Amino acid sequence: MTDLLRLSGISKAYEMDGVTFQALDNVSLSIQKGEFVAIMGPSGSGKSTLMHIVGCLDRPTSGHVIIEDRDISTASDRELAAIRNTHIGFVFQQFNLLRKTSALTNVELPMVYANVAPKVRHDRAVAMLAEVGLSEKMNNYPSQLSGGQQQRVAIARALVTNPSIILADEPTGNLDSKSGKDIMAIFEHLHAAGGTIVLVTHDESVARHAKRIVRIADGKILSDSGKRKRI
Ligand SMILES: Nc1ncnc2c1ncn2[C@@H]1O[C@H](COP(=O)(O)OP(=O)(O)OP(=O)(O)O)[C@@H](O)[C@H]1O
Numbered sequence: 001m002t003d004l005l006r007l008s009g010i011s012k013a014y015e016m017d018g019v020t021f022q023a024l025d026n027v028s029l030s031i032q033k034g035e036f037v038a039i040m041g042p043s044g045s046g047k048s049t050l051m052h053i054v055g056c057l058d059r060p061t062s063g064h065v066i067i068e069d070r071d072i073s074t075a076s077d078r079e080l081a082a083i084r085n086t087h088i089g090f091v092f093q094q095f096n097l098l099r100k101t102s103a104l105t106n107v108e109l110p111m112v113y114a115n116v117a118p119k120v121r122h123d124r125a126v127a128m129l130a131e132v133g134l135s136e137k138m139n140n141y142p143s144q145l146s147g148g149q150q151q152r153v154a155i156a157r158a159l160v161t162n163p164s165i166i167l168a169d170e171p172t173g174n175l176d177s178k179s180g181k182d183i184m185a186i187f188e189h190l191h192a193a194g195g196t197i198v199l200v201t202h203d204e205s206v207a208r209h210a211k212r213i214v215r216i217a218d219g220k221i222l223s224d225s226g227k228r229k230r231i
């Protein structure tokens with residue numbers, strides 16, 4: 001079976017005041033279509049750095065990122081943006097919704113970038129918001145939504161372009177436990193429907209939803225419950 005995502009020897013160094021800090025150190029990881037993977041590790045271990053590289057929001061200092069057989073390490077900024085828009089759905093801890101537009105417009109936005117026709121993108125956004133249980137709140141601005149509702153809008157926004165892979169960085173980190181459970185139910189549903197999910201969490205009870213747990217510390221993979229034996 002081919003890998004949906006393959007990281008090979010990824011390192012990321014940050015230069016500050018003449019000192020180099022190695023945030024990721026030779027990380028290799030393969031993820032197949034339909035996998036649900038949790039990434040765990042202490043604060044500062046490099047989880048978000050890794051997610052940003054996988055999500056084409058940042059580039060590694062060295063190593064290769066291969067998404068659906070395409071090596072994106074050498075892609076231009078423009079190409080990276082296009083890959084991000086078609087392959088990646090990103091969900092952040094702080095929701096990252098546009099404050100001055102409605103839930104509906106927030107969900108429509110990725111389709112504006114993808115040049116989807118206005119009527120089509122409207123209908124898709126409405127359907128996606130219904131799927132996350134927000135039909136009643138489509139016209140609310142983010143400030144008029146609870147944290148859990150805002151995160152559901154963010155998930156609808158991430159899913160509306162039908163991405164090959166969903167990346168979620170502490171998606172329940174700012175939520176109470178009931179809202180967190182609602183969000184995890186959406187991810188479970190997505191996984192059952194064949195979606196590929198990579199989720200960062202500090203919370204063991206959240207990680208238990210995943211079928212595979214990758215633990216990182218100091219920019220290195222410590223353990224990987226799903227590592228395949230190479231023969
Ligand atoms: N732009 C940057 N410049 C310098 N150092 C950075 C930069 N971004 C991240 N780092 C450092 O890289 C390390 C990894 O950061 P990262 O955000 O990936 O950690 P994390 O595992 O996501 O932590 P948390 O659980 O707190 O979110 C940290 O030590 C951080 O200080």
Ligand SMILES: [Mg+2]
Nearest residue numbers: 047048049169
């Ligand atoms: Mg982080």
